[in-house]
Amino acid sequence: MAITVKTLWDEGAEKLSLSVIAGEQHLDRKLPETAMNRPGLALTGFFQYFANQRLQIFGLAEFTYLKSLKEGEKLKRLKELFEQQIPGIVITRNRKIPEEILKLAEQHKVPVFRTPMVTMNFVNECTVILEKLTAPQERIQGTCLELMGIGMLLRGDPGIGKSETALSLIERGYSLVSDDVTEVRRTSRGRLVCWANEVTRYHMEIRGLGIIHVPSLFGVAAIRRQTELDLVIDLKTPSGNEDRTGVDPDTVKIMGVEVPCLTLPVRSGRDMANIVEVAALNQKLKELGHDAAKELDDKIITRLTKGRVRNG
Amino acid sequence: MADTTLVKKFKVTNEYGIHARPAALLVKAAGQFECDVFMEKDGNKVSCKSIMGLMTIEGYPGSTMAVTTSGADAEDAMNAIEELFVNKFYED
Numbered sequence: 001m002a003i004t005v006k007t008l009w010d011e012g013a014e015k016l017s018l019s020v021i022a023g024e025q026h027l028d029r030k031l032p033e034t035a036m037n038r039p040g041l042a043l044t045g046f047f048q049y050f051a052n053q054r055l056q057i058f059g060l061a062e063f064t065y066l067k068s069l070k071e072g073e074k075l076k077r078l079k080e081l082f083e084q085q086i087p088g089i090v091i092t093r094n095r096k097i098p099e100e101i102l103k104l105a106e107q108h109k110v111p112v113f114r115t116p117m118v119t120m121n122f123v124n125e126c127t128v129i130l131e132k133l134t135a136p137q138e139r140i141q142g143t144c145l146e147l148m149g150i151g152m153l154l155r156g157d158p159g160i161g162k163s164e165t166a167l168s169l170i171e172r173g174y175s176l177v178s179d180d181v182t183e184v185r186r187t188s189r190g191r192l193v194c195w196a197n198e199v200t201r202y203h204m205e206i207r208g209l210g211i212i213h214v215p216s217l218f219g220v221a222a223i224r225r226q227t228e229l230d231l232v233i234d235l236k237t238p239s240g241n242e243d244r245t246g247v248d249p250d251t252v253k254i255m256g257v258e259v260p261c262l263t264l265p266v267r268s269g270r271d272m273a274n275i276v277e278v279a280a281l282n283q284k285l286k287e288l289g290h291d292a293a294k295e296l297d298d299k300i301i302t303r304l305t306k307g308r309v310r311n312g
Numbered sequence: 313m314a315d316t317t318l319v320k321k322f323k324v325t326n327e328y329g330i331h332a333r334p335a336a337l338l339v340k341a342a343g344q345f346e347c348d349v350f351m352e353k354d355g356n357k358v359s360c361k362s363i364m365g366l367m368t369i370e371g372y373p374g375s376t377m378a379v380t381t382s383g384a385d386a387e388d389a390m391n392a393i394e395e396l397f398v399n400k401f402y403e404d
Contacts, residue, residue, distance in 0.1 A: 244339055244363050245332040297332035300367055304329035307372035 003133055005029045005088045005111055008055075012129045016115055016122060018090070022102045023111035031055060031087045034130040036123055040065060042084075043077050052084035055126075058091045059119030066098070075100050082108040090126075092119040135185045138255055144177035144194040144227065145169055147280035151194060151227035153182060153259075154276070156235030160266055163204055165235070168273030175224040176214050179204040184229070186255045195226035231260050231283045233276055238265035246282075246293035260286075315347075317382035318390045322397035323374065330371030332363075334401035339363050341392040347383020349393065360393065 006027040012018065020027070033053040040061050042050045066074055082104045089105065091097055094116040105112045115122055142155040143162045147169065154162045163179055170176055178196030185193045196202065202214045202223050215223050232252050242265050243250065252261035262279055266272060285292065324330060330338070342349040342360040349360035351369060353376070358365030360379065371377060377397075381389040396402075 240343060241340070244336040247332045247336070293332065296367070300331045301328045304331060304370065304372050307370060308329070308374055 003031050003034065005031050005055075007031070007133055008126075008130065009111075009113075011133055012126065015129065016125055017117060018113045018115050021091070021097055021112045021114050022105040023088075023109060026109040026111050029087050029109070029111065034134045036090075036126060038062065038119075039081060039086075042081055045077060045080070047080065047084065050084060052086050054087070056081070056086050056089045057119060057123065058089060058095070060093060063095055074098075078104055082110060086110060088113065090115060090122065092117055092122050131188055132185070135187060136255060137183065137185045139197075140182050140184055140254065141180065142182050142232075143179050144182045144196070144229075145174055146177055146224045146227040147174045147277060148284060150231060150280040150283050151177070151229045152276070152280055153194065153229055153232045154235060155232060156266075157237075159207070160235045160237070161272060162235060163206055165272040165276055167204065167206060168271075169276060170214060170218055170222050172273065172277065173221070174277075175222055175227075176202065176204070177224050177227050184255060186257060190257055192229040192254060192257050192259065193226055194229050229254070229259055230287070231262065231279065233279060234261065234263045235266050235272065236263055238267055245297070247297050315383055316386045317380065318386050319378060319380050320390055320394065321376050321378050322394065323376050324371045324397070325373070326400040326403045327373060328403070329373045329375070330366055330369065330377075330401075332367065333403070334371075334396070335363050335366035337396055337401055338366055338393065341396055342389060344392065345381075345383070345385045345389040347381050347386045347389050349389050350380045352378040352380065 004027070008031060009018065009020070009027055033051065035051070035054045036057050037051040037054040038059065038061065039056045043062060043065055069077065078100050088111045089101070091112065091114045094114060097112065097114065101112065117125070142153045143166045145152050145154065145166055154165060156162050166176060166179065177194055178201070181197055181200065182194050183197060187193060204212050204214055206212060232254070242263060250261045250263070251258040260283065264272065264275055264279070282292065326334065338360055339362065350357050351360045351366065353369055353371065356369055358369050360366065379390065379393050381393070
């Protein structure tokens with residue numbers, strides 16, 4: 001997903017303490033590669049390999065080097081740099097910006113920013129923001145909760161009781177992330193992060209009650225801004241085809257990422273919140289390396305095969 | 313409809329015997345029917361609709377299990393169980 005310099009400016013100006021020094025009217029320049037480059041090597045005149053599609057960061061190294069150059073040479077090198085059609089420049093440590101850079105920026109329509117941050121910190125922070133801006137994102141149907149560090153998505157047909165189950169879990173002290181509509185982002189590590197739409201965030205719709213505001217009723221401990229997804233639970237009307245042992249766990253693909261998935265049959269009188277809670281605990285146990293179903297099966301197989309020898 | 317009771321013996325022929333996966337298949341098969349389905353070996357009798365029961369009955373490879381079905385659809389249930397034993401629980 002291609003973004004413009006303005007996207008970064010809108011999202012990151014405050015967090016990165018950025019101010020525009022030149023080229024404010026050229027913020028709509030594209031940022032083809034959402035990464036940063038230290039142009040030190042380019043300033044020495046080496047352009048054979050130069051990441052010109054990236055945001056260029058001028059730190060202490062670049063400034064010290066520029067200072068060592070004679071005036072004419074300095075202008076020549078900077079000119080060469082700007083001729084590469086760079087998307088933008090960030091000057092860190094609040095350095096005074098040389099006149100040459102300001103002039104060239106106007107001439108080549110390149111926005112120039114300044115930040116008081118130290119280069120390394122800026123690069124770290126900016127990477128996080130850029131990743132967030134460019135990560136693939138989708139809106140999916142389902143209620144998202146967080147139970148003891150396990151991010152869980154409850155899915156199922158309308159009216160099957162997703163919100164009611166979520167409500168019971170909130171009453172037990174777990175946290176709501178989103179009701180019914182969940183925004184999902186895939187991180188570069190291949191994890192899925194869920195959060196709620198800004199407008200309806202922390203509201204729930206309960207049949208017969210209408211719309212409720214969860215933190216007003218249950219306190220701020222009952223909500224969570226976002227969570228990484230660990231488990232998907234599908235609530236279904238009973239089919240008789242449910243998994244009975246859990247030896248062959250199911251997964252579901254969301255945005256290309258495989259997520260463990262359980263299908264729970266809903267019968268009247270069955271305490272779904274209780275079962276979902278145990279599902280989260282069991283998932284936690286699995287992540288710690290204990291798979292109860294598999295361990296019992298292995299134990300039985302060992303016993304059975306020993307029995308074969310004994311019985312001839 | 314008259315209730316029928318059928319008894320049939322089956323040999324466990326798959327490699328690992330009745331462990332979790334075959335047990336789950338048996339429970340799923342038996343669970344489709346109204347009738348009672350039991351499995352017996354060495355004097356231990358458990359319901360064929362109970363996973364935990366089937367996993368404790370020690371169905372070693374090579375051992376013989378006596379299956380009893382009783383109820384209106386006893387015959388269909390027996391056929392479903394037989395199919396699993398004959399096909400080695402679709403393992404190997």
